[in-house]
Amino acid sequence: MPKFIHVAAAVICNENGDILIARRPATVDQGGLWEFPGGKLAPYETARQALARELNEEIGIQVTSASPLIAINHQYPEYNVLLDVWRVHSFDGEAYGREGQAVRWVKPEDLKKYSFPEANHSILKAISIPDYYVITGAAENEEEWLLKLTRALNAGAELVQMRVPSLDKNEFLSRAKKALALTSESGAKLILNSAADLLGQIDADGIHLSSERLSHYSQRPIPRDKLLSCACHNLAQLEQAIALQADLITLSPVQATDSHPGVEPMGWQRFKELIEQVPVPVYALGGMGREDIRKAKGLGGQGVAGIGAFWQQVSRSGK
Numbered sequence: 001m002p003k004f005i006h007v008a009a010a011v012i013c014n015e016n017g018d019i020l021i022a023r024r025p026a027t028v029d030q031g032g033l034w035e036f037p038g039g040k041l042a043p044y045e046t047a048r049q050a051l052a053r054e055l056n057e058e059i060g061i062q063v064t065s066a067s068p069l070i071a072i073n074h075q076y077p078e079y080n081v082l083l084d085v086w087r088v089h090s091f092d093g094e095a096y097g098r099e100g101q102a103v104r105w106v107k108p109e110d111l112k113k114y115s116f117p118e119a120n121h122s123i124l125k126a127i128s129i130p131d132y133y134v135i136t137g138a139a140e141n142e143e144e145w146l147l148k149l150t151r152a153l154n155a156g157a158e159l160v161q162m163r164v165p166s167l168d169k170n171e172f173l174s175r176a177k178k179a180l181a182l183t184s185e186s187g188a189k190l191i192l193n194s195a196a197d198l199l200g201q202i203d204a205d206g207i208h209l210s211s212e213r214l215s216h217y218s219q220r221p222i223p224r225d226k227l228l229s230c231a232c233h234n235l236a237q238l239e240q241a242i243a244l245q246a247d248l249i250t251l252s253p254v255q256a257t258d259s260h261p262g263v264e265p266m267g268w269q270r271f272k273e274l275i276e277q278v279p280v281p282v283y284a285l286g287g288m289g290r291e292d293i294r295k296a297k298g299l300g301g302q303g304v305a306g307i308g309a310f311w312q313q314v315s316r317s318g319k
């Protein structure tokens with residue numbers, strides 16, 4: 001059996017929003033690559049305890065607040081690793097390379113300039129997307145819909161899924177082009193809820209596959225530099241999304257929701273159990289409001305997704 005190691009690692013943010021990375025010494029495994037500080041759990045430790053100890057030993061800081069970001073199971077040729085990644089929100093002390101390693105604070109958008117171990121791909125994706133994911137409402141006429149999108153962007157939306165199932169392919173494409181102009185201008189990302197081949201006709205940031213579409217693909221249908229978002233409701237669909245190398249997942253319904261009356265919600269406990277082994281950022285969906293972001297993140301989710309609280313409400317308050 002391959003060796004298994006359990007590692008706690010930290011995405012540490014300072015007050016400017018910069019993130020700390022450290023360079024692994026040339027002589028160790030994955031040497032010369034950049035990493036998020038951290039290390040192996042001692043047999044008696046929880047991941048949270050190991051995080052605190054490793055960050056003190058490696059970069060001389062004392063963690064005062066941290067929450068789980070993502071857990072990644074990865075197979076290297078020589079061993080399997082479970083990377084338990086935390087976001088560190090606050091700490092005491094000044095970070096320095098206590099073991100002589102180079103450390104650097106970098107802007108999130110500059111992380112792509114550095115080489116990381118293979119397992120870090122999902123961590124980098126998780127850092128690049130926000131904690132709420134706006135799904136657009138469906139039916140209104142185009143002018144009204146674009147106005148609502150503008151309001152959502154003005155209210156701070158950074159990741160938007162265009163979901164308008166009533167439009168045919170040409171109408172969808174034409175509206176998507178207008179939406180992309182708006183999201184690009186405000187620095188937000190636009191994901192299209194459509195078949196993957198639409199990306200050949202419009203340079204949006206990614207594609208969202210409904211759980212029905214998800215089952216039709218046998219491999220990742222879009223390039224690695226685009227975002228693949230997948231809708232899941234159960235373990236089998238989560239496994240399928242992982243197999244397709246999804247970059248983000250919506251898992252629903254967590255709570256009861258008006259948009260799907262009569263569907264039994266899974267509840268927060270089941271949400272937590274399902275995502276524990278999922279190496280991809282997962283948004284809780286179904287009956288969510290902004291006040292649920294903390295809850296979802298505390299359970300290891302990326303945040304929350306929704307139509308109601310993030311689309312209609314924005315427009316109502318703007319009227």
Ligand SMILES: Nc1nc2c([nH]c(=O)n2[C@H]2C[C@H](O)[C@@H](COP(=O)(O)OP(=O)(O)OP(=O)(O)O)O2)c(=O)[nH]1
Nearest residue numbers: 007009029030035036037038039040081117119120
């Ligand atoms: N800390 C950290 N480890 C990572 C990252 N990505 C990644 O694949 N790993 C892997 C590489 C290593 O095999 C393992 C971390 O082990 P480590 O060598 O840092 O462990 P440690 O700090 O306890 O070191 P040591 O006491 O055993 O020398 O996890 C990352 O971003 N941060």
Ligand SMILES: [Mg+2]
Nearest residue numbers: 037038039040
């Ligand atoms: Mg280490």
